[in-house]
Amino acid sequence: MNLVAKLSDAVFRIEKVIVSIAVLIMSLSLIAGVIFRYFFNSPLVWSDEIAMYSFIWISFVGGSMALKKDQLASVSILMDRLNGKIRMILLSVGFAIVLGFLIYFLVYSIPWILSPDISFQQSTAMMLPMIYPYLSVPVGIAGMTIHALDLFLKSLTTREKA
C-alpha cells in the first residue's frame, strides 16, 4: 500500500512536468501564430495544431492530477451528512467503482492506440502522426488509474481506523 502511495506521488511529479511544458508550448505557439500572421503577414501552418495537441495533453494528464487533488466537480450533499463507518464504506465503494471503470477503459484504450487504424492517421497541417496526440488518452487514464487505486486503498485504511 505504501508502495502504491509512493507510485502515485511519483506519477504526479512526472505529470507536473508534462503539463507545465504543455501549457508553455500552447501559449507561446498561439502568440507566435498571431504575431506571424499579423505582423509578418505569413501565417504559421503549425501553430494552431501544436497548441491544440498541447491542450489535449493538458486535459487528460491534468485530469489525472485533478483526480488526485480532488479538484473534479462532485456532489457532496449526502456524504457531508454521513459520518463514521457508513460514510467510509460508501466512499470506498465509490472509489472502487471509479477504479473499476478506469481499468475497464484503459483495457479498451490500449488496443485502440495500438491499432493499425491509428497508424494510418496524420494531422492535416503538420502531417504529424496522430498517435502522438492520441497517446494522451491512455497516458491520462493510466495516471488516473494509479491515483484512484491509491485513493481507494487510503479510503480502506481510514475506515479501519474509524
Add this chain to the structure above:
Amino acid sequence: GNKQTSGVKGEANAASKNTAANASDKPSYTFKLTTIVQADHPWVKTAEKFNEELNQRSGGRMKLEIFPASQLGKEADMIQQIGAGVVDFGYITTAYMSTRAKSLNAWFMPMLFPNTEAASKMRGTDSATKMLALLEPQGIIGLDWLQTGNHSILMKSGSMETPEAFAGKKIRAPGGTVINDFYSALKASAAPMPLPEVYPALQTGVVDGVNASVDSAWTEKYYEVAKEFTLLNQFSFNAMVVVSKAKLDKLSPEDQQIVKDASKAAIDWGNKYVLDNEKEVLKKLQDGGVKVYEADNKDAFKSVTDEIWAKYSSDPLIKAFIDDATKK
C-alpha cells in the same frame, strides 16, 4: 434473422413481421449514415433520397437513420465507427480521407476541372474507381463519389483572375498539403481557421478572402461580408460514399445488391441536385450584390498548376487520375 438487425432496433424486427408475408423471413435493417455537413446541405438531402430508395427497393425492410452535423463525432471517429461496423454508411470528405490515403489528393490537383460538372464526370473512370478500394484494408468500402460544388475564391474585394492578384493575400482555406502548396506558390497564405470563426474573420479582415464553394458562400452567409467572387474552380471538393465492410459482409448477396443499387440511384440524384443547386445559388448571390468573375484565363495559372501536378504525379494513381481528367 433477428441477430442480423443493425444496432438494437427491436422495432425494426417488429416492422418486418408486419410487412408482406413473402418478405417476413428476410431480415429487416435500420442503417445509420453519418456525415459532417449540416441538416440542410445537399448531402443530407441525398441521404434522405437514399433512405427512400432503400425503403422502396427492399419492400420496406431497409431504412436509414441519418446523423448530420457530426452528431456521432468527427470524421476520424466516423471512420473508426464504420470500420467497426457500429455505423453503416458515411459521406466522408475526401479532404479528410486524403490524410489516410495520400493518392486521394488527386482530387485536389488545382484547376484540374473547369467546373463542378467536369469533376462529377470522374465518377465512372478507372482511376476514381480504384481509389474507392484504397480504404478496404481499414474496413471501409468506397461505393461512389458525391460532389459538393468546386471551390472558388471569394474576396472581400478584388478579382483574382491572375496569379499576381494573390500575392500577399491571406485566404482561409481548409488545411491540406496540396492546398497549402497552391497558395504558397501564388505567394498567398492559406490561414487555417475553425469554421465558426471564418465569418467574423472575413468581416473584420483577419483574412482577405475565403476558399469557398458557391453553396457555402450562400449558406454560411459569407457573401454578406465578402463581395467579389472569382470562379477559379481551383479545387474540387467531394465526399467518398462509404459503407462498412463488416456490415456489408453480413448481408445476403441479394441485399448487398439492393444497398448498392439504392446508393447509386441516390448519388446520381445527389450529384445532379448539387449542379442544379449551384446554378440557382449563384443567381441568388448575384442578386445579393456579389460581383462574379467567370475566370476563363486559366492559362495564366498554368506554370503554377503544372508544377503541382508534376510534383504529385510521382504517385501513379494520381498521375492516372490527372490523365483521365485531362483527356476529356
Add this chain to the structure above:
Amino acid sequence: MVEIVLIGFVVLLFLQIPIPLILGITTIIYIFVSHNMDLLPTAPQRLYSGLENFGLLAIPLFMLAGELMNSSGLTTRLIRFAKVFVGHFRGGLAYVNVVANMFLAAILGSAIAQTAVMSKVMVPAMEEEGYKREFAAATTASAALLGPIIPPSMLFVIYAVGSGTSVGRMFLAGIMPGLLLAGALMGLIAYLGYKHNFPRSKKESFRTRATVFVQVLPALSVPVIIIGGITSGVFTATESAAIACAIAAIAGFFIYKELKISYFPKILVNTAISTAAVTLLIAMATLFGWVLTFEQIPQHIVEWMASITDSPWVFLLLINIFLLINGIWMDELATLVILLPIFMPLVDKFGIDPVHFGIIVCINSTIGLLTPPVGAGLFIASSVGKVKLETLIKEIWPFVAVSIVVLMIITYWPQFVLWIPNMFGPL
C-alpha cells in the same frame, strides 16, 4: 433503459464520485443495457475528439491570464481603484466589492476563481469597517457572478464551442447583461445600505484618485484589447486569450514588477489542473452525448417538447425553471456541458437566436452557484471568508432573488442582449 442510466447517475452522484467520471461510467452502463457493445472499442477515440476543438483553447489561456494577473498583485490594485472612486458612498465597501468584481470579471473568466480571490480580500476588509461578516461574504459571492457574464468567459466559450456559435459574438452579448446585473446588485446594496445604515469611507483627493487610476490601467487594458482585437480583426477570440496572457505577463514583470520567474512552476501547474477539471468534464460529456445521440434520445426529446408547446416564450420559461431547479444541486458547468446537445436542436426548432439562448442558460446556471444545498460559490465564500454556510445562505437570498429578476429581463428582452453584438454585425 434510460431509467436505469438516470438512476445509476443519481446513485453515483450521491456517492460523491467526480461528475466527469460518472459520465464515463454511465456511458459504459448505457452501452451495456442498450446492447451496443460494438461502441466500446471506439469510445477512446470519441473521448479524445471531444476535445479536438480549437475554440476550447480559450479555456486554459484565460485561466493562465487569470493566474498571471493574480500573481502580479492585480487584485489589490483593482480593489484600491474601486475604493477611491465609490468608497465614500453609504455602503461604500459593498459597492467597491461589486465594482472591483466587475473589473476583475473583465480579466477572469470564471465565477469560482473570482469568488476565491475576492473573498480572501474583501470579506476581512468589509468586516473591519463594520459590516457583518456573512453579509460581506454574500455580497462577494453574488458579485462574483459577474465573472462569467462580463467577457471573457469560460462558460461562453464552452457554450459557443458546443453550439457552433461565434465566441466573439457571445462575448459582446455578455456586456449589457453584465452591466445590468452589476447595476441591480448595487441597487440592492443601496436599499440595504439605507435600511441598515451601512458605513462609508472618507472621500479621497483627486491626486490619489489619479495615481490609483494610472496604476490600474494595464489591468483595464486587457478587456479593451480583447474586445478591440476581436472586433477589429487583429485576432480571433481564441487568440485574444493568448494575447491576454502576454499582456498579463508583461504587466506583471515590467509594470507591477511583482511577478517572478520562480512563481511559474506553480502558475503552470495550477492552470493545467483547473483547465482539466473543466475539459475532462467536456470530454466525458461528449462520450455520454454520443451514446445518447446514437440512440436518438435528443431527437425524441425535441419531439416531446414540441408536443408540449410551440411558443418559444413558454419554452424559455420551462428551460429557465428547469435550470434553476437543476442548479439547486448540480454544478453549473456540468449542467451546461451535459445538456447542450439536447438543448441545441430545441433552440433551432423554436427559432431562438442561439446567442440569446446562450446568455440565458449561462446566467441561469451561474445563479445555481449561489443556491443551496449545492453551490460552489457558496462553499468557497463560506470557507475562504470563514462564515458558517447556514448564516451565509440566510444573507444570500435577496441577491439570488435580484439575479433571477435580471435573468427574466434578459430572457424576455432579446434586443437588450443582442444590441451590442448586432452593432458589430453578425460577428
